Amino acid sequence: MTRAAEHSHALAPAPRRKQRRPLTPKLKAGLCILGIYVLMGVFGPMLLPFDPDKSDILSRLQAPSAQHWLGTDQLGRDFLIRLLFAIRIDLPVAFAASFVPMIIGTALGAIAGYYGRLTDTIVSRAADLVQAFPVYVFLLVLVFAMGSGATSFIIAASAIAWVGYARLTRGEVLRLREMEFVAAARVTGLPESRILLTHVLPNALPQTVIYFMSDVVMMVLVLSSLSFLGVGIQPPTAEWGRMIAEGQPFLRSHWWLAAAPGLMVMVFGIGLSMIGDGLDEWYQK
């Protein structure tokens, strides 16, 4: 072996007293935003005395007033409560539509990366196929075939999103598999499956969690886009994408009907991206 080029040098890592690493500012900010959304989603609708789905067309398109703080939408429903109620749809569906593929993708990626050869070729070729297939069409037809609504969206999203996780985990596992602590574990006689589960995966998971955060943001965007195209969550359920679509005809007179839901999506996305970046920094500390 060549001489060890890398010396454990330069500001040697003196043993640190505190075990728990402090949260980075970005991570804190992101968690705050997420927390606010969850609170708004859970308690918001309780505080406002309106039914988000009941239309009262006689009082439609009212400007913001003392009674309706953000006015009423095109069907006379209180606009603010629908914005808050949409959290109960967009968040859980987006999280579910990212969580399911995370499990599938990570498992497949880990197996493909660690055991290699046959499993690797199968998973990689399947990933190429799904990647080559235009995501939108696949999502659209699946949702269309199974009837639009939350469950079919989650199934359709999972059928595509697992590829991202599989590729990420496979890359991480391939890198970790060559490291010495895995060889050391083999020498001590631990079975391959135990090594994968207790030694390799725990080191691969941080990247997966960070990717999960950006995937949730992606899923919220895809879910709202599908509703915008008329395929996603069905009326009268409040959902940000559909609210934007239904606000589009009133862009000139009631621009907030289209603007506000978009803003809710954006701020939520910012919150989650900050959590993602924050976790990235936190893990490297």
Place this chain on the structure above:
Amino acid sequence: MNAWLKVENLSVDFPVGGTRRAPVLLRALRSVSLEVPKGTVFGVVGESGCGKSTLARVLSGLTAPTGGEVSLEGVPLGMHRSSIQRRRVQMVFQDPGSSLNPAMTVRTMLSQLLRFHQIVPKDRIEDRCRELMTQVNMPTDALDRKPGNLSGGQRQRIAIARALALEPEILIADEPTAALDVSVQASVLNLLQGLIRDLGMTMIFISHDMAVVRRICDHVAVMYLGRIVEIGKTEHVFTDPRHPYTNALMAAVPRLNPVPAGEYQMLKAEQPSPLANISGCAFRGRCPKAGSICATQNPDLAGKNQLVACHFPKGGTDA
């Protein structure tokens, strides 16, 4: 030397390209044979690409040989070993940064091994962990730390504790101190020497650092391009290097008090690529004493207690 750990004509080839029918082979080990007496420290030294690490991986069961055999007390020792055989041979690796699982505390790592191999009953695992820590001169509170919070030297000691946890008879050390500073290296070497002495273990010490090998090994084998070119007691090989390559190594190694010129010859050119299979002696391209016979015939190890694989060894062929 009573044959305790025997390696007979061990060869290892890695396919690195070409097609399935005509693969391009990297011949890492080319029929290497050696015997390691019980309770001694056997050094293997050589430059990069000489195959010393591959030898370590075959002995520890990480790599399968393509030819030849390793046996312990006459029992063959391949990649698939019973759990008892598995425990008898343990290894310490070179890079402190990646030889410990960064996501696991020391205690979890050690107790996983103790539990899996049922080395001690469940209730004794914590005490055993503490004993292991003291055995490697580490404070017991280090059990709660993750490798990220330990210095290079401390991590190597934990790696040694991991090996000791399985109470092995043979410890294979693959350049354990190469990545450490001189001051820390000394403490780890002292620890290893102490353990070998106290626990009566046998150690195979792989290194590129001749000074360290000189200091702690009883016997030494010098390797070049997958072959053993010289083997014998460390004292003899280092004071009276008979193979021109060993001679060149001694010349190249910087030393504290300068050596009179002419004692050793410098090597020209560079080591040939391991992919090329060279007829005759692989060293002839760089050897100052290369003759015509060297081109055709690959010399075997010969001699009584200091073996050398060369047609024109220093001091004749019968010493």
Place this chain on the structure above:
Amino acid sequence: MNFNLNPGMTRRGLLSTLSAALIALPMLGGDVAAQAKSGGTLTVARPADVSSMNVYNHATIEDEIVHPMVFDTLVYGANNAEGYGPGLAESWTFDAAANAYTFKLRDNAKFADGSALTAADVVFSINESKEKSANYKGLIAGVTGVEAVGDHSVKVTLAGVDNLFLAGLTWVYIVPNNYGGMSADDFFAKPNASGPFTMAEWTPGSSMTLAKNPNYWNTGKPYLDAVEMKIISGDNERLAAFQSGGIDLYENVRFDFMGQVPASNQHIVNPTARTMLLYSNNYKPPFDNIEVRKALSMAINRDAIQKALWPNLSVPVQGLLMPGTADTVPATNGTWDYDPEAAKAALAGSPTPNAKIRLAAAYLRGVDEVLVQTIQSQLQEAGFEVELNISDFNTILGQVLNNDFDVWLLGNTTFGTTAAEMFNFYASAFGPLGGWDLPKIGADLAEYRTATDKAGREEAVRKFENLMRETYAASPVGHPATVFGVADGVKGLETMVTSAYRLDQVWLDR
């Protein structure tokens, strides 16, 4: 909005007697024709394309608007007492004893290729329609004999008094005898007819261009050189195209967009002969039970819809037949009122208390997501569990034909100036598909057909409306108006109660 049903169903159609209305009008307006300038191309935006130019299987309302621009009929619908005015037939006489009409053809009538239009062509056309016109043979069923009298007049004998006949004639498009030797399909691919325009070029699904018919009998007309019709399906997109100046005439401005179209460019037709209808499938549960149908009808808050969604752009609910067309009268055994409590009670009492139903709708001609979601919300108030099934018109029609629907919200428009056409259409199309009481409706239609005076016709209509109200066979929601977007410089646009429009008297002041 009307729809085409497959063979065996009558079809709503544009009353091709529009030009007759024009002729009647000059007496009123007078100076309009004076400054008219000819030339220029009019671009029209429409939500959907014609299905085909074969006049015998009209598919959609688009067919009813486009066909009369290319084909001509003997008689046009008109706003006069009788309801009909001269078309290709200059005049006609009725011999009460022989129950026969004699029509005097215009002597300068020609087909687009210049060949003369003779009585033989008319005889052939009437017989072809009697046999093949799936949707209107019901109206001309009373014809027993057709014969040419010389080259320029045709004698038609009827079984007896027949108030549907003249209405039927407005759907008999005159084609050359034996299609001028071609097969029907080849003829209709590039029709050679006698209407004001000929079909110059058609890319299905995106646009159709009509050119001026040089041999049109009404010399000097049409003023326009050509008409270009573009298909733009989305409401937002059509408005945007109109605003960006690419479009001269734009059908069906959505009421929510009224604010974005200047008043000078709005052409409002109110009342329009249109009924917004909730059409239920009474064959299978839950709507096979009258209580559920009653709940459906009473759950709809018609006043709120008219006040909020169609502010002074609609006429109070009268019934299934369209106000503004002759002979239509409301039911006398009750009104279509909104009673949420009764609706809840009726549904709760029915065998399917919280029925799960699919509300089908196509966003076309007055039906938009606001109206659909309002209806959905009101039905849910009454206890229904409503899931929306939004798709394009043809797909929903396919489901209705396969009896695979629960309730369908659609806008029904008549192109006849009298009740005749819609009455026949309800009897032959809606009845069979929706599971109505066919014998009773058939009897009322026959009574209408043979009524000797207006009072008799109105009595037949009243019976029909009472039957509908009593059995809640289908529930009218209201009669919204039609609004056209007309660009500056487009002059001479005349529309009738049926919101059909004729382009041969439109001219461009540019």
Place this chain on the structure above:
Amino acid sequence: MSGLLDITNLRIDLGQARTPVSPVGPLDLTLDVGECLGIVGESGSGKSLTLKAILDVLPEGLVRGAGTLRVMEQGKWVEPAAKDLRGRKIGLISQEPGAALDPLMRVGDLIGEIVRLHSGCSRAESKTRAIDLLRQVGVPDPEKRATFWPHELSGGLKQRIVISMALACKSEILLCDEPTTALDVTIQAQIVDLLRDLQKQHGLGIIFVTHDLALIRQIADRICIMYAGLIVETGPSAEIFKAPQHPYTRALLAALPDIEASSGNLQPIEGTPPNPTDFSVGCRFAARCALATEACRAARPLLEKTERGTMVACFHAGVAP
């Protein structure tokens, strides 16, 4: 011998730290024509940062603080900006030979670019100059090797190419940052010989940084031993090795296994080097030094001359432990 480089009071500071923290310095360095100055120290001693500070190519987050740097230019001491030194007066050879060459460019083009930069000759001419330079640094079959990509060459050859790039700049001073640490010992010997020949041939001044005491003993005329960012002992190499005065130097030699002596136990140095953020006010080695007294902890000893022509920074210099 005539002076070539004179650095006084050089200091390297952490970029954004609120209170100024300098992991390296203050330290003084001098280099004469044809002289080889060895700087030796363990990890974290700041030896490599010192070299980078001279050309001010410090990594992110580190900035060159106080300190003057003067260079002999036609007989006069001048104080040029770091920018003017780069690629003119001073050349740098880094540790990881692979990483020093742009992987996406052929070797010939890499050298050609430097030649054109400094001599402004045409592209064709720079190619022949490049091949000539390769021959000078002992690369076999230079015409063919010039067309190779960096990843197709061995570590030894890559290091020779880096040296040839320094020669292309006609540098008078070569800063070598552990140039042979990543190489095998036989190749290291060849590179060291090459450097020595070039030094004689061009009268170069070389500053050679390494952690390998034995290597320094072999090639350096004068040595500086660095610990925790400071020079603790400096002087002619023979004197330093014969009678090391500073406890740290002595401890290093005691811990170093030499190829000659086969017996005797190695004495490790307990503890770890201090972290720059909490340097003590006194002697930074005090925590690990057997001779440490209250005085050592109170104030930092400065380099003082000894009678043996060396300098040492310790209150108890020369006292046997």
Place this chain on the structure above:
Amino acid sequence: MSRAGYIAKRLLQTVPLMAGILLMVLLLLHAIPGDPARAIGGINASEETVQKIREDLGLNKSLPVQYITYIGNALQGDLGQSTRSGRSVTSIIADRLAPTIWLLLTGMVLSIIVSSVVSAISARNKDTWLDYSFVALTIGGISIPTFWAGLMLILLIALPTGLFPISGFGQGFSGHVNSIVLPATTFAIAISPVMIRALRTKFIALYRQDFVMMSRAAGLGEGAILFRHLTRHAALILITMISVQVGPMIFVSVVIEKTFALPGLGQALVNAVSQRDFPVIQGITLVTALFVTFVHLTGDILTSFLNPKMSLK
């Protein structure tokens, strides 16, 4: 393995991939519940017309036969007829190609320029307020719904200034250019944040490389380093980025076409799905899949030219 060998291998790999895509495109038809022919039939859905449709689409034949006939036809450019307008799918796609290509090209070019410039500047003055603002903008950009960005551009730019049409593709070249400005900007807003994030990290890593320090030490100026050395590395990264982003780019272009009513492939697809016009859906899916595979292929080949190490793999 020489570069030509590598390219040949990559080309060979696309054959099974295309076969797989064709199979999935065909299976789309059977994804709809019930009898596909009846659903397509719709209007004149008398029994014999439904039977005729079944024959046209070859649904009565076994799956493998359908598969081979579909491939056979596809190779001759015949992708079947639309069940709505009866027009050949190929001509429908041909009419609708221009706006989509315009959008994809202008959008991609804009995204590349924006992301390279922003990421280079951001990496060069790392941890300054400029860098922080770019990072904030990128995080914001990633979470903006594409269609909402489009609507806001209409609300804030198109309506008040009237400079740009708020929908449609315009007439003639100048009309196209005028109408593609806002959609292309929306495209860039949707795609470049992800690219900036990745490029910035890569640039930062590049600047930390030894050879950058060595080039500086050899006297090379910042400009020379950036343009003569780093552009090559940046190009490599950009190619991989585009290759990875091509899937989302198509999704984004469909959404933008709906927002700005651009009569492109995306809009045709949305209409085809709502009208259950399956031959058109299959045709457009196939074309987009071809485009994605083409981009991936070119990406790999370009990378093999730029990165010498890779071609030996």
